[in-house]
Amino acid sequence: MSTTPGEAPARRRPDDHETGVGVPRLLWVPAGLAFxxxxxxxxxLALKADWPRLPEQLVSAAALDALRLSxxxxxxxxxxxxxxxxxxxxxxxxxxxxxxRLLRSVxxxxxxxxxxxxxxxxxxxxxxxxxxxxxxxxxFGVTIPFTTAAVVLAQTFVALxxxxxxxxxxxxxxxxxxxxxxxxxxxxxxxAFRRVTVPLVLPGLASGAVLAFARCLGxxxxxxxxxxSLQGTTQTLPLxxxxxxxxxxxxxxxxxxxxxxxxxxxxxxAAPRTTADGRL
Amino acid sequence: MRTRLPVxxxxxxxxxxxxxxxxxxxxxxxxxxxxxQRTLTVFAAASLTESFGEIEKQFETDNPGxxxxxxxxxxxxxxxxxxxxxxxDVFASASDxxxxxxTDAGLADGAPAVFATNVLVIATAAGNPKGITSFADLAxxxxxxxxxxxQVPCGAAARKxxxxxxxxxxxxxxxxxxxxxxxxxTTGNADAGLVYVTxxxxxGSAVEGVTFPEAAKATTAYPIAVIRNAPQAxxxxxxxxxxxxxxxxxxxxAAGFGTP
Numbered sequence: 001m002s003t004t005p006g007e008a009p010a011r012r013r014p015d016d017h018e019t020g021v022g023v024p025r026l027l028w029v030p031a032g033l034a035f036x037x038x039x040x041x042x043x044x045l046a047l048k049a050d051w052p053r054l055p056e057q058l059v060s061a062a063a064l065d066a067l068r069l070s071x072x073x074x075x076x077x078x079x080x081x082x083x084x085x086x087x088x089x090x091x092x093x094x095x096x097x098x099x100x101r102l103l104r105s106v107x108x109x110x111x112x113x114x115x116x117x118x119x120x121x122x123x124x125x126x127x128x129x130x131x132x133x134x135x136x137x138x139x140f141g142v143t144i145p146f147t148t149a150a151v152v153l154a155q156t157f158v159a160l161x162x163x164x165x166x167x168x169x170x171x172x173x174x175x176x177x178x179x180x181x182x183x184x185x186x187x188x189x190x191x192a193f194r195r196v197t198v199p200l201v202l203p204g205l206a207s208g209a210v211l212a213f214a215r216c217l218g219x220x221x222x223x224x225x226x227x228x229s230l231q232g233t234t235q236t237l238p239l240x241x242x243x244x245x246x247x248x249x250x251x252x253x254x255x256x257x258x259x260x261x262x263x264x265x266x267x268x269x270a271a272p273r274t275t276a277d278g279r280l
Numbered sequence: 281m282r283t284r285l286p287v288x289x290x291x292x293x294x295x296x297x298x299x300x301x302x303x304x305x306x307x308x309x310x311x312x313x314x315x316x317q318r319t320l321t322v323f324a325a326a327s328l329t330e331s332f333g334e335i336e337k338q339f340e341t342d343n344p345g346x347x348x349x350x351x352x353x354x355x356x357x358x359x360x361x362x363x364x365x366x367x368x369d370v371f372a373s374a375s376d377x378x379x380x381x382x383t384d385a386g387l388a389d390g391a392p393a394v395f396a397t398n399v400l401v402i403a404t405a406a407g408n409p410k411g412i413t414s415f416a417d418l419a420x421x422x423x424x425x426x427x428x429x430x431q432v433p434c435g436a437a438a439r440k441x442x443x444x445x446x447x448x449x450x451x452x453x454x455x456x457x458x459x460x461x462x463x464x465x466t467t468g469n470a471d472a473g474l475v476y477v478t479x480x481x482x483x484g485s486a487v488e489g490v491t492f493p494e495a496a497k498a499t500t501a502y503p504i505a506v507i508r509n510a511p512q513a514x515x516x517x518x519x520x521x522x523x524x525x526x527x528x529x530x531x532x533x534a535a536g537f538g539t540p
Binding site (some may be wrong): 123127128129143145146203224227228229230231233235242245246247249279 | 452475
């Protein structure tokens with residue numbers, strides 16, 4: 001992860017094209033197995049689907065509600081990740097605070113924690129009897145669990161590190177040299193940040209946002225523990241799939257395929273930018 | 281942008297890490313094997329958690345070397361797992377409908393036997409702070425009510441009572457099994473939940489049960505069956521006998537279950 005700013009990418013690129021050193025044959029087998037592990041289950045899903053009935057399964061009221069709710073909450077959560085996670089990444093990359101390393105470890109927690117644990121943690125903070133939730137209930141009559149806001153909070157919780165890590169990495173690799181030059185030319189820190197730093201890390205921010213959005217769409221554990229499950233309010237697509245798979249397997253498969261399509265779309269949106277610079 | 285590869289690699293690595301973090305590591309939970317060590321896998325409805333826990337302990341005492349490994353969950357979920365090849369020896373379900381999923385797939389060894397019945401009750405916080413006295417009270421708009429999803433037996437029973445009484449509950453959440461409903465009430469996040477009378481009994485002083493006469497319209501029966509080609513078929517049959525026998529029945533009735 002720690003590419004030093006001094007390392008020139010131009011040196012590596014011709015190598016990739018001209019060395020002519022092939023991939024050792026032995027690697028093809030595990031590589032193929034790894035690919036099969038990802039691709040074949042999706043194929044299995046597609047084969048299980050009842051294709052002629054697929055359209056009607058996808059336009060059931062519950063499915064449409066869940067799709068709408070999933071897209072809405074994932075979009076709001078991604079915006080929240082950018083608005084709050086962006087500055088957090090800047091602080092982590094550029095701040096000169098004691099204990100910054102500890103702070104970073106805490107920020108990474110949702111990546112490593114099972115989401116359901118995150119959901120429980122949210123419940124005991126913001127639930128009606130939770131540390132903060134009790135105060136909100138008494139003072140304003142506001143309760144968060146079982147609301148769409150709870151879904152957004154759960155998604156933002158699990159997706160924040162994706163944005164922060166991507167952006168922080170971009171900030172570190174970009175280095176401070178251009179900002180320093182801007183400063184010598186008379187730019188204030190705010191102007192240098194806006195005109196130099198932000199454009200420089202925009203691709204990192206974009207890929208982080210796409211990752212965060214994808215993570216929000218797939219969120220299940222934290223949502224079910226913190227927000228509950230109700231059609232139109234808190235039942236996102238993954239929750240509906242989980243519920244349907246018990247009784248209406250075909251509908252669950254149809255909705256799973258819908259999620260696959262959305263996932264492919266997300267990758268398609270993200271991919272052109274990664275190939276444009278010839279790196280992935 | 282030269283930042284791309286390391287960042288993407290780091291993110292991908294972290295995704296992998298997160299995925300691994302969620303993997304359960306409990307495959308080696310059983311005791312180290314002496315030759316006569318046998319493991320009996322029992323799939324049971326979530327509402328049976330406490331009573332089967334007790335029956336299981338008794339069964340292990342009576343059958344040295346036997347380790348009963350229970351898996352509790354929503355009955356329809358468990359039925360689906362069995363249909364998909366889960367290695368269960370015994371299935372104890374909270375409704376005929378979910379048991380039918382298993383029998384229809386030809387996976388039950390013999391006819392299922394009903395070993396208990398259960399009725400719905402309204403679970404409220406201790407002391408019933410919202411003053412709920414009837415099923416119709418659950419339709420009050422200022423109450424946060426949690427029920428089971430209609431796909432699970434407790435949800436199907438709740439639906440039945442709603443239809444029979446014409447009371448239209450607007451729940452704040454539809455949970456995947458009855459223990460999740462109870463949890464929302466015990467943690468104080470919901471004002472009331474529709475659970476089984478046995479769940480309230482097992483929750484102790486944390487919740488209070490409000491019975492309602494309409495519950496009799498939706499009594500659920502609990503069938504139990506040995507799974508076809510069970511790895512421990514003989515042991516499974518003796519476990520079923522333990523449940524339907526005198527001792528098991530005593531445990532179940534103490535927990536609040538009705539006799540079949």
